[in-house]
Amino acid sequence: MLEIKNLHARVADEGTEILKGVDLTVKDGEVAAIMGPNGSGKSTLSYILAGRDDYEVTEGDILYNGESILEMDPAERAASGVFLAFQYPLEIPGVATMTFLKTAMNAQRKARGEAELMTPDFMRRVKAAAAELKIDAEMLKRPLNVGFSGGEKKRAEILQMALLEPKLCVMDETDSGLDIDALKIVADGVNALRSETRSFLVITHYQRLLDYIVPDTVHVLYKGRIIKSGDKDLALQLENEGYGQIIGEAA
Amino acid sequence: MSVTELRPRTPADTALVSLAEAAGSGEDARRAAIEALRREGLPHRRIEAWHYTDLRNLMGRRLGGNQLIEAVAAREFPQTGTVLAPLVAGSTVVDLDAPERASAPQGVTIAATDDLADWHESPNHLDRPVDTVRLVSAAFGARAATITVAGKAELAAPIELRGGIGAPSHSAVRVSVGDGATATFVERVEGGGSPAPSSAVSHLSIGDGAEVLWVIDQAKDEGAAHLGQLNVSVGANATFKLFLLNAGGQLVRQEVHAVTAGEGSEIIMRGVNLLEKDQHVDVTTTLRHTHPNTTATETFRNVLMGGHGVFQGMIKVSREAQKTDAKMACNTLLLSEDGDFSAKPELEIFADDVQCGHGATAGEINQDHLFYLMSRGIPAPQAKALLVKAFVDEMVEELEIDAALGEALTGKIDAWLEQSH
Numbered sequence: 321m322l323e324i325k326n327l328h329a330r331v332a333d334e335g336t337e338i339l340k341g342v343d344l345t346v347k348d349g350e351v352a353a354i355m356g357p358n359g360s361g362k363s364t365l366s367y368i369l370a371g372r373d374d375y376e377v378t379e380g381d382i383l384y385n386g387e388s389i390l391e392m393d394p395a396e397r398a399a400s401g402v403f404l405a406f407q408y409p410l411e412i413p414g415v416a417t418m419t420f421l422k423t424a425m426n427a428q429r430k431a432r433g434e435a436e437l438m439t440p441d442f443m444r445r446v447k448a449a450a451a452e453l454k455i456d457a458e459m460l461k462r463p464l465n466v467g468f469s470g471g472e473k474k475r476a477e478i479l480q481m482a483l484l485e486p487k488l489c490v491m492d493e494t495d496s497g498l499d500i501d502a503l504k505i506v507a508d509g510v511n512a513l514r515s516e517t518r519s520f521l522v523i524t525h526y527q528r529l530l531d532y533i534v535p536d537t538v539h540v541l542y543k544g545r546i547i548k549s550g551d552k553d554l555a556l557q558l559e560n561e562g563y564g565q566i567i568g569e570a571a
Numbered sequence: 572m573s574v575t576e577l578r579p580r581t582p583a584d585t586a587l588v589s590l591a592e593a594a595g596s597g598e599d600a601r602r603a604a605i606e607a608l609r610r611e612g613l614p615h616r617r618i619e620a621w622h623y624t625d626l627r628n629l630m631g632r633r634l635g636g637n638q639l640i641e642a643v644a645a646r647e648f649p650q651t652g653t654v655l656a657p658l659v660a661g662s663t664v665v666d667l668d669a670p671e672r673a674s675a676p677q678g679v680t681i682a683a684t685d686d687l688a689d690w691h692e693s694p695n696h697l698d699r700p701v702d703t704v705r706l707v708s709a710a711f712g713a714r715a716a717t718i719t720v721a722g723k724a725e726l727a728a729p730i731e732l733r734g735g736i737g738a739p740s741h742s743a744v745r746v747s748v749g750d751g752a753t754a755t756f757v758e759r760v761e762g763g764g765s766p767a768p769s770s771a772v773s774h775l776s777i778g779d780g781a782e783v784l785w786v787i788d789q790a791k792d793e794g795a796a797h798l799g800q801l802n803v804s805v806g807a808n809a810t811f812k813l814f815l816l817n818a819g820g821q822l823v824r825q826e827v828h829a830v831t832a833g834e835g836s837e838i839i840m841r842g843v844n845l846l847e848k849d850q851h852v853d854v855t856t857t858l859r860h861t862h863p864n865t866t867a868t869e870t871f872r873n874v875l876m877g878g879h880g881v882f883q884g885m886i887k888v889s890r891e892a893q894k895t896d897a898k899m900a901c902n903t904l905l906l907s908e909d910g911d912f913s914a915k916p917e918l919e920i921f922a923d924d925v926q927c928g929h930g931a932t933a934g935e936i937n938q939d940h941l942f943y944l945m946s947r948g949i950p951a952p953q954a955k956a957l958l959v960k961a962f963v964d965e966m967v968e969e970l971e972i973d974a975a976l977g978e979a980l981t982g983k984i985d986a987w988l989e990q991s992h
Contacts, residue, residue, distance in 0.1 A: 370942075370946045371945075371946070372942055374938075393945065393951065394942060394945035394946045395945040395946075395948050395949055395950045395951065395954070397946075398945070398946055398947055398948035399948045403946075404946050406943070406946075409943070410939055410940055410943040412940050412943065412944075412958070412961065413961065413965060414960070414961025414962060414964055414965040414968075415944075415957055415958070415961045419957075420944070420947075420957075423949055423953065423957065424944075424947035424948050424949050425948075427947075427948045427949045427950060427953060428947075428948035431948065431950075463961075480947060484947065484948065
């Protein structure tokens, strides 16, 4: 599904290097967790995967299903199946949530050469997915994310993910700002989407999320490199010992 | 006295006076205005109220050479007289060239008058002692009408006001809305170009407790010039809502001058200015709070693909207007390096217990918003269009007006956005 090879990247404006040779492979159907202390480059990695042009890749490559995506813009990557669930979903005044959802779904369908969704079919899909995530109809009548609480925004991200049916889901600190009930709803939403043909890259600070979304692999990102990989027990070890031990070993 | 002062005349001044003299009948009544126009000439950048819209210079470019004089002699102005469908189906259409022909709904009287606009004093605080827009209106003998809405009348459909469809057209209307009445007026500003500007001067008097929505839908043809002025007095506990759309013309100045006429009045002004290459569009407003407990919100959103936009907004709060709450904002989206925008917000406050604020912003599309939409698969052009539309559609939404009218206005905005992308 995803092969990140010796990826080096810097902030486009000022040239600060953030990623310094990331190597990571995620197989079809795998849930890979990326953990790491603040400033290790986790969010940068997620933005680069989604195609944000604030970052410049200086070396290495990102292969998605065997092909490099570095030359693709964010919309092309999305249409090919890459989805980023934002740590801080943006509020966009004036853009109605339903209009946005329909535009996005149909833009992706169009890019893939599929017929556009008719309104009744679209409405049916939104209602079903929203019910699963306990999102009420009133919320969907508002402009995109405007006035949503932190938890509502994260649920709205998962709603988009469910509707857009991506192949590779990158989740950037989806647990931040969620209380335990909201976390369960979000995790259930994610787990419902797990399948043999869909992979997840779950970026998080804390092991807590991984109690609900159980990963197949866990990778520690530190100073722009993956310094240790393991299975879900590695997350528990980090929870108990902190990052110090592993960072010490790597150095 | 300025009357005796000799001012240099430019070809534009001379040409405009020639055009006024040739503008049909009623010259005796218009004589004083024509002489004042000859004497005062067009305002220029050293007149503060016209600093960003140097009419003498801008008209000079339009009226250059002998083309104009020839046009006057031959009376060869382009006529683009297609009959328009009303903005909202079921509206009462008043053709200001022949107002007596309109079929007035119950509670409304419509009549023609010979009154010329009073140009002896300008409602614009930084202007000359004469008012340019009214002076042009009077010198050209604007067709005038009066419309009266009876107290407590509730008009179901808008009254649509149309100046002369051909060019050049000059109209003046006095509207009086009685206490407790509800009415919507749509001013259609359409039509072709001529060397001289068309003009529309309106006076709106809103009775106590009445609610009036006034829409100015300016969609002049490419190459046309237009001077508009709306003067409003808002009665006690009355509401005045304005929506101004500028989506056409080459040289346009629209002034709105509103004054409170009683306690508790509310003014809500929203506007959208859409500009392309070679357009000059100026919106100049003054809000005068002269009574306690009045509120005003004023927001203009501008989208520039080019051209030069101007916003001048003045909020004046007099000593007795305590508890005034007035806010003004002007936000500009610059989508081309060729476009520029001048914003001049002003506050003049003499009361000590008020809340007043203003803000002006100018920038490009928010890159974070763009990335978010694109990350969901929406291609860049479509994502940008969605964000631009959101930026301006909010102005219509915030007015909370009748759905059909709101849709008609967003439809007009959409049409402009689609053809300019």
